[in-house]
Amino acid sequence: MTIEDPVALALSGERFAARCRIRADDAAAALVRAREICLEQTVEFPDALIPNTAIREQIVGAPDAPVAVGDGAWDVTIRYPVEAAGGELTQLLNVLFGNVALQPGVRLMDIALPPALAQGLPGPRFGIRGLRRLLDVHDRPLLCTALKPMGLSAPALAQLAYELALGGIDLIKDDHGLADQPFSPFAERVPRCAAAVARANQETGRRCLYLPNVTAPAAAVGPRARAARDSGAGGLLFCPGLAGFDAMRGLAADDDLALPILSHPALVGGLALSPDTGLSPRMLYGRLNRLAGADAAIFPHLGGRFAFSAADCRDIAAGCTDAMGDTAPIFPVPAGGMKLARVRELCEFYGRDCMLLIGGDLHALEPGEDLVSRCRRFVALAAG
């Protein structure tokens, strides 16, 4: 076949890399599969139909040699031209894993972006260092909790926020199920909770941040984020799986907002469940959140209400914190049913640079405790 093209293709030759884990009988089969992925993610054409050599050489992904990783799996690093991503996060995700996400037996493990591509995706505005500076907390894990349960009114949530801030919590987020419901409308809840936290900060001299949930219909994300800032919110909670990774990137990149972002894995976390498909936990929770501007990434720690192993959790923490070009490291936020009784264990597992998120268990008061004193116990436990 020939498709005549009056314009010659002349790309830079710079490439970004996707490491894929491929289930295969042997290295040769893994390479065959990798070559199919190279086509699937770019031209979506059988090799024989590619209309010219320039496209075959410059557009189609190129695989490195497969590396055995045991258990019938092979890691293959595939290199795609930076131009294929068009400088946009949506299309970068598409090339990395758009169609392949629908195929069993292949998982996206990690990525590496050259400066030409990473410059347009600077990632987190604050990261670990910036968020510590904002809070002026340097020597222990950060402590986070959620305003809940859904169904409380804005005044009741504000009272909770006040007590949690008084007790020494660093970041108080909306539960990710608080949106703009009639029992606690966004426009009423956010100013009340922000004011309550500000009042507590005046009493404690601390810098607790309130992070309202701005996961919202596409047209409402920006307006809610600006309303949150205007109300005195100190950060934002966002669920990129519900409202889009690029919407989160846009919030992070907005110089007028300049607020830290906590990312929650609702819905999209399902892409990291099966060991043979989807995205690795490290890729989804660590890399992708960093690329999309989150300063901290919530994920289910082992032994809670969810399913990760210790190795998964270590991988997620590494994906949040280890070298990724010029992209700042971010806080891993182990969560999903954590309890005060596990704070020391969590501190030992993750070290100092994590954010501990405890929700319900802060309300499981023991005799003689109130919410404020229980929060103070959380702080004392984390300080070690």
Place this chain on the structure above:
Amino acid sequence: MTIEDPVALALSGERFAARCRIRADDAAAALVRAREICLEQTVEFPDALIPNTAIREQIVGAPDAPVAVGDGAWDVTIRYPVEAAGGELTQLLNVLFGNVALQPGVRLMDIALPPALAQGLPGPRFGIRGLRRLLDVHDRPLLCTALKPMGLSAPALAQLAYELALGGIDLIKDDHGLADQPFSPFAERVPRCAAAVARANQETGRRCLYLPNVTAPAAAVGPRARAARDSGAGGLLFCPGLAGFDAMRGLAADDDLALPILSHPALVGGLALSPDTGLSPRMLYGRLNRLAGADAAIFPHLGGRFAFSAADCRDIAAGCTDAMGDTAPIFPVPAGGMKLARVRELCEFYGRDCMLLIGGDLHALEPGEDLVSRCRRFVALAAG
């Protein structure tokens, strides 16, 4: 525990339903799991910590009795208050499956929305009937193809579009990998391809539609869609898994655009891969796309480059077309490596009300064929 709330909760009592498939040893265990889901998706609090009876009775999901479906699985319909969704697609998705998506052994099978909730989510603007009227094609499956491969220039893609339209294709979409890359910038490609299709329509007297890809960074979706309309595009291609389901809903609801939307499953299709987790194919491809305003839903038909079974494909078609309140039925679009040789089989499998998407195989010319004549063969095969 008590959290004082000065405002009494008084919801309507109207509920929407999520049918979940739960892996469990027996009905009792399935019900225990369902009750956990009821809490997880609303209050995210242990039952004992729910601060008052009103929240327990009005906010928490309520399960019907489990129904055995064989293979150690049980279907449980869970009913959530409409107010929990706050009238927003993002939060509706969150209640339906936000956190549960991260847990193994449970799958969202189907949903049912009462009018109070469905009114705010009217779904597809055109649907099967509207799209047939637009195209004036009533008696056979609609025929779709993609402009590719990535790497061709805008003039070359426009020439392809002209020949494909001349050959009788009904809908010509951008390949979903065409975004705004330097080798074919959106602002150059879309007017050229739209003009090429209009020129072919003048020659044929037909109404072929060109659907550019407006999957884009959050802030660019609306502007690209309007630019597409202004250039004469007849519809839009969108990948809700890359750019958000609510962004697609917003495009469908935009009276100034009023263009049909073809939904592509990049990335999010991975949530329907495992039989024990995520969303059922019917739910993801059919229900969710309809709820989010797609007029046609691309999915991988069996025997192509992807993994669905015949039963999955029938379920997807049913999810696209069977009764869903006032929401219009939409076209199922079996795809993913389909060939001319399978057109009759596809027509028999899906009946008349489907859209057949053939990409690469239209370019696999046989001796004596050119692209125009091969398209005409596609039309003839589909006309039966």
